[in-house]
Amino acid sequence: MIGLLEAFTRPLLRLLDPEDAHRLAIRALAIPPFVKLVADEPRLAVRAFGLNFPNPVGMAAGFDKHAEVPDALLRLGFGFVEVGTVTPVPQAGNPRPRVFRLNRDQGVINRLGFNSEGADAVLRRLAARAEGGGIVGVNIGANRESADRIADYVRLIETFAPVVSYFSVNISSPNTPGLRELQQAKVFDDLLARVMDARARMSRQAGTTPVLIKIAPDLTLNELDDLVGAARQHHVDGMIVGNTTVRRPPGLRDKPTASEAGGLSGRPLFPLATRMLAETYVRVEGAFPLIGVGGIDSGATALAKIRAGACLIQLYSALVFHGLRLIANIKSDLANELRRGGHAGLDALVGADAAAMTAERWPS
Numbered sequence: 325m326i327g328l329l330e331a332f333t334r335p336l337l338r339l340l341d342p343e344d345a346h347r348l349a350i351r352a353l354a355i356p357p358f359v360k361l362v363a364d365e366p367r368l369a370v371r372a373f374g375l376n377f378p379n380p381v382g383m384a385a386g387f388d389k390h391a392e393v394p395d396a397l398l399r400l401g402f403g404f405v406e407v408g409t410v411t412p413v414p415q416a417g418n419p420r421p422r423v424f425r426l427n428r429d430q431g432v433i434n435r436l437g438f439n440s441e442g443a444d445a446v447l448r449r450l451a452a453r454a455e456g457g458g459i460v461g462v463n464i465g466a467n468r469e470s471a472d473r474i475a476d477y478v479r480l481i482e483t484f485a486p487v488v489s490y491f492s493v494n495i496s497s498p499n500t501p502g503l504r505e506l507q508q509a510k511v512f513d514d515l516l517a518r519v520m521d522a523r524a525r526m527s528r529q530a531g532t533t534p535v536l537i538k539i540a541p542d543l544t545l546n547e548l549d550d551l552v553g554a555a556r557q558h559h560v561d562g563m564i565v566g567n568t569t570v571r572r573p574p575g576l577r578d579k580p581t582a583s584e585a586g587g588l589s590g591r592p593l594f595p596l597a598t599r600m601l602a603e604t605y606v607r608v609e610g611a612f613p614l615i616g617v618g619g620i621d622s623g624a625t626a627l628a629k630i631r632a633g634a635c636l637i638q639l640y641s642a643l644v645f646h647g648l649r650l651i652a653n654i655k656s657d658l659a660n661e662l663r664r665g666g667h668a669g670l671d672a673l674v675g676a677d678a679a680a681m682t683a684e685r686w687p688s
């Protein structure tokens with residue numbers, strides 16, 4: 325069914341401006357009921373952050389920014405969905421065009437700049453489906469014009485704690501000027517203190533909602549040392565590695581498009597993001613689990629992320645190039661790998677290659 329639909333729609337969607345195509349995809353997913361949920365193989369189940377994931381493949385932040393279709397995405401086979409980024413107050417983001425496909429490189433550049441319908445609209449939607457089950461996390465970000473960005477994160481924790489499975493604290497979008505400065509040691513320490521305090525205050529009415537930090541793949545290893553040190557000290561529940569990159573790998577072929585400003589994702593991001601994941605894994609020393617994101621477009625790249633240190637994975641850009649059947653393909657490849665190795669679950673593979681990867685030449 326999914327395959328049939330896609331055969332007709334994907335070539336058409338590719339003719340559209342990427343943002344119009346995305347809007348159309350959200351509209352289509354919003355038509356209920358889309359597809360029936362099929363149960364996952366038990367060996368794909370993952371327990372992390374106190375949550376039970378039916379499978380490790382998540383929808384990355386940025387696809388369902390306003391929480392319009394989390395349940396449709398879960399029915400399509402994702403093990404979890406991260407909605408957002410949501411900002412406290414609605415904001416329009418940057419002027420269009422602001423999303424670009426690099427077809428030959430199978431990459432995407434975006435400089436959306438946190439276009440968000442704002443916390444109230446997203447809260448209404450999440451509250452309406454909160455009893456529906458399934459793991460839905462919210463990715464939170466500061467308003468561009470905010471005078472106190474940390475206060476924005478605190479406010480969003482207070483707003484969403486009762487209705488979400490986890491928080492992803494986004495301090496790594498390259499498209500809000502100054503946002504990545506929250507990754508600097510002193511500011512980051514302050515951010516974590518206030519965010520974890522807000523989470524603790526909310527736990528009386530909402531239970532303890534896991535807090536994950538989403539970092540940039542562009543950090544230096546010294547910066548990563550500081551971030552991981554602070555994250556361990558403040559007992560965060562996990563990290564997501566990572567967001568889009570402002571770098572442009574030398575081999576990119578879609579030349580004029582590659583020079584557009586913004587964050588690059590998809591296949592060209594894979595080497596850098598996977599290396600940063602391995603570097604994070606060896607520094608975390610098992611203190612908390614990691615979600616691996618960036619350039620996953622097959623069972624093999626999903627497995628490489630897991631072996632680099634991820635117990636869960638997320639993807640976005642590859643859906644543009646490979647369509648929805650990618651989700652089922654990745655899950656079946658991972659299950660086959662586990663069966664072949666005689667493993668009952670993915671635990672056995674998490675981080676198996678991390679140390680070796682950190683000894684390799686730095687990816688260009």
Ligand SMILES: Cc1cc2nc3c(=O)[nH]c(=O)nc-3n(C[C@H](O)[C@H](O)[C@H](O)COP(=O)(O)O)c2cc1C
Pocket residue numbers: 384385386387389408409423432434436438463494497538566567568589590591593617618619620638639640641642
């Ligand atoms: C169009 C687009 C919008 C995105 N918006 C967000 C966002 O709002 N918040 C966020 O944390 N990441 C956002 N991302 C980054 C993704 O969540 C992910 O970290 C990145 O794209 C790498 O994964 P991929 O290579 O599988 O796409 C966005 C990515 C794309 C392509």
